[in-house]
Amino acid sequence: MNIAIYGAGSLGTIMGAYLSQSAENVDLIDVNEEHINKLNENGATIKGSIEFHSKVNAITPDKINKKYDLVLLLTKQIYNNDVLPIIKNILNTDGILLSLQNGVPEHFISETIPKEQIIAGSVEFGATYAEPGVSNLTTTYDTFKEYALQIGELNGVVTERIKNIKEVLEHIGGVFVSSNLIGTKWSKLLINSSFSGLSAACGCTYGDIMDDEVGIQSALYIISEGIQVAEKQGIEFEIMSGVDFTQFKIIDNIEKQTKKLKMIMESNRKLEASMLQDLQKGRKTEIHYINGLVAQEGDNTDIPTPYNDKIVEIVSEAENKKTVPQFSESIAEFAKIIEQKKELLI
Structure with missing residues (x-):
């Protein structure tokens, strides 16, 4: 599975570090060139409540040269007008966008990305950007490993694909499937x-x-x-x-x-x-x-x-x-x- 973490800031760097330990092909994508360069040179370093290091592959949006089966969207909503057309172009025809943005942006996202290709979720841990290539996990490690993410289909149905994505994302931390995503x-x-x-x-x-x-x-x-x-x-x-x-x-x-x-x-x-x-x-x-x-x-x-x-x-x-x-x-x-x-x- 080709996975993109679009918006590899503080949260995305942590997710990318752990996901890159799996058997999946993971790209961390961000516009911060200095951050991207450090990630490629030194790997992703996680500090704070845990000391963790992982080799990762990181690129800027203009260097994307493949289609993705799963895109984790972590950019801020204020950039959606620019970001969503890019996401649409890099998603496989049966690819999935997992919206992990704050707030409730899924209705707006569905104006660009077909609704059937969208699932959504919430990030339940905190992080801060320390320096290029380094992110601080500010939630206690035990809590992070128990409650990292909640994900769900927009219609609340617990499908096979949501179960499969849950299994993939559990390389990050605890993942729960919600049958009431809006809630x-x-x-x-x-x-x-x-x-x-x-x-x-x-x-x-x-x-x-x-x-x-x-x-x-x-x-x-x-x-x-x-x-x-x-x-x-x-x-x-x-x-x-x-x-x-x-x-x-x-x-x-x-x-x-x-x-x-x-x-x-x-x-x-x-x-x-x-x-x-x-x-x-x-x-x-x-x-x-x-x-x-x-x-x-x-x-x-x-x-x-x-x-x-x-x-x-x-x-x-x-x-x-x-x-x-x-x-x-x-x-x-x-x-x-x-x-x-x-x-x-x-």
Whole structure:
């Protein structure tokens, strides 16, 4: 099987390193030429919660000279207009695109790639780009090996091809097949919108959010907003990494629920959101496809989403000014929302 990892950044480098240990033919594809050159010269190096090294084959998109049976799509949604026509051209006629992008982009992807060639999934581990050829695994290794990916057919049917792909991808880590892919994607969106959104909006790690009273309460309310918006559309959430996030739909015991949320997220304490890494590099983020999606759907369903709105506001301003938000300033903004909620309850 010819496999392409399209978007071999922090996550893709880790997936490529492990997949390259299998019997499959694996190419890591990325536009970062320095990164590609280092991968070819020195192999992929994984640090952080594990020390791992693997020889890989890496190329830039202009050097692609074959068709692929399976393409793992890991680029950001903001590049889809440019990336998807390339994917269409490099897929075999019976090839499969596995969308692993954040958010819920599959409807848009199907406008370019035939729907029957698309499966989707969610990445359940975290990573940061350290330097060319090197990626840091920020999720604990045991968690990564138990819960790396969820994948599923768009119609929820557990087919033979999804079982075959699961078997291939298990060279990376634990892979679960979902019969409710949209519920899986929304479960992942709850984490992206809360901890990734706050990480970007506050310029900090997940652990910094967890250790701050306002930060962890804000994460809780962001999850609650996402659940209410999705359920209004008839979305049924899936268990993710053994966790049922719908327990946070109604916030009625702050102390107990924040303690529970901290326990759930502890293995990701060291993670910095990829959106924060984008801001640090002066790049555009996916904020409008993550917190912006929740905020937009909240508007459509008449559900208030003040926390998601604030994250979109802060990150958008940082993008425009090419700055990184300051923790104390952003936390003060979320503290104001918490106080406003308390006043409404009096």
